[in-house]
Amino acid sequence: MRVMVTGGLGVNGAWLLRELLARDNEVIVFENRHDTSLIDDVADRVQIVIGDITDAAGLAEAVRQVAPDSIVHLAAFVDCENDPVTAVAVNVGGTTNVLAAAAAAGVRRVVFTSSKAVYAPAIGAHGHPEYRPIGEDDAQVPTGMYGITKAAGEAIVDWYGRTTDVECVSLRFATIFGPGRLQRHSGSINTYSSMIELPAMGQPFALDHGGDEGDGLIYVLDVADAIATVTLAPGVLPHSVYNVADGGVWSMNDFANSIRALIPDAELEVGSGLNPMNQPDPYYMAIDASRMAGDFGWRPQYGLDRAIEHYVGLVRARV
Ligand SMILES: NC(=O)c1ccc[n+]([C@@H]2O[C@H](COP(=O)([O-])OP(=O)(O)OC[C@H]3O[C@@H](n4cnc5c(N)ncnc54)[C@H](O)[C@@H]3O)[C@@H](O)[C@H]2O)c1
Numbered sequence: 001m002r003v004m005v006t007g008g009l010g011v012n013g014a015w016l017l018r019e020l021l022a023r024d025n026e027v028i029v030f031e032n033r034h035d036t037s038l039i040d041d042v043a044d045r046v047q048i049v050i051g052d053i054t055d056a057a058g059l060a061e062a063v064r065q066v067a068p069d070s071i072v073h074l075a076a077f078v079d080c081e082n083d084p085v086t087a088v089a090v091n092v093g094g095t096t097n098v099l100a101a102a103a104a105a106g107v108r109r110v111v112f113t114s115s116k117a118v119y120a121p122a123i124g125a126h127g128h129p130e131y132r133p134i135g136e137d138d139a140q141v142p143t144g145m146y147g148i149t150k151a152a153g154e155a156i157v158d159w160y161g162r163t164t165d166v167e168c169v170s171l172r173f174a175t176i177f178g179p180g181r182l183q184r185h186s187g188s189i190n191t192y193s194s195m196i197e198l199p200a201m202g203q204p205f206a207l208d209h210g211g212d213e214g215d216g217l218i219y220v221l222d223v224a225d226a227i228a229t230v231t232l233a234p235g236v237l238p239h240s241v242y243n244v245a246d247g248g249v250w251s252m253n254d255f256a257n258s259i260r261a262l263i264p265d266a267e268l269e270v271g272s273g274l275n276p277m278n279q280p281d282p283y284y285m286a287i288d289a290s291r292m293a294g295d296f297g298w299r300p301q302y303g304l305d306r307a308i309e310h311y312v313g314l315v316r317a318r319v
Pocket of ligand 1: 008032074076077
């Protein structure tokens with residue numbers, strides 16, 4: 001199969017490319033920057049088309065020329081709270097351009113990468129300490145600009161799925177952690193990566209509060225496996241929205257303890273309490289991924305300990 005991946009040189013894209021290649025697919029990346037630092041090992045096996053998803057005409061021409069069977073749409077803007085105008089232009093406008101280009105070129109399937117941020121904040125039974133898992137049909141009342149743009153993107157994905165021949169599906173990820181994130185992002189999204197990468201390199205890590213807060217997480221290799229599973233699934237997909245998560249809740253203390261078990265001399269301090277990322281609304285939540293299991297038999301391969309062991313191994317190999 002020919003698969004086009006927008007944003008394929010990013011953190012999730014790097015692992016998705018490897019997964020798609022391992023499953024014998026042709027991979028074409030559509031990216032606005034030519035930085036192959038996260039895919040050095042497979043760069044010579046993928047075609048890279050440089051362009052911007054906000055350029056509707058350029059994107060449509062690229063999709064027409066590439067003529068992929070499917071598109072995985074990863075390209076996104078994440079600093080949404082600080083720049084809502086760019087957020088809407090890239091995440092809503094750019095997503096619409098991807099769908100329009102797909103419809104015009106006769107692409108069979110588009111997979112949109114959404115987020116748990118489309119749900120309402122996790123309060124009451126969905127928050128600490130119960131963390132009742134959130135399913136695909138639970139309330140979607142996003143309060144952050146990132147979640148608002150993802151929810152709008154999903155609504156447009158759904159419209160194209162209903163009104164054109166393109167089969168459209170949205171995947172809502174739990175919080176993703178994995179190698180590459182430290183270089184790519186700043187701010188709170190870095191916390192899990194910093195917590196692993198700094199001790200793995202012999203440097204101290206300290207978080208003054210939030211150790212008792214749990215969250216639904218998923219390792220980036222499991223994300224790649226889930227995206228590939230949905231992208232390559234034969235026939236018509238049973239659903240148009242899927243949660244992708246480990247299913248459980250890992251607290252910051254669980255995370256720290258798992259790192260300490262692997263790196264006994266780690267200088268790792270995590271204070272007690274809740275809300276480690278100082279979120280204005282709590283988006284720490286357990287995500288129910290049973291629909292992915294039921295429709296595709298998909299289950300994450302990496303539990304907490306195995307993911308951290310794999311991650312530390314990669315960091316140490318790089319240092
Ligand atoms: N990381 C998470 O925890 C998480 C959780 C849920 C959903 N997601 C979603 O998964 C997707 C991939 O996330 P990631 O962490 O790999 O992000 P990333 O920032 O590492 O990668 C995104 C890539 O898109 C490219 N890009 C950005 N704007 C572009 C544009 N206008 N035109 C072309 N390319 C552009 C960037 O160059 C980058 O390589 C995103 O849609 C993100 O919203 C991520």
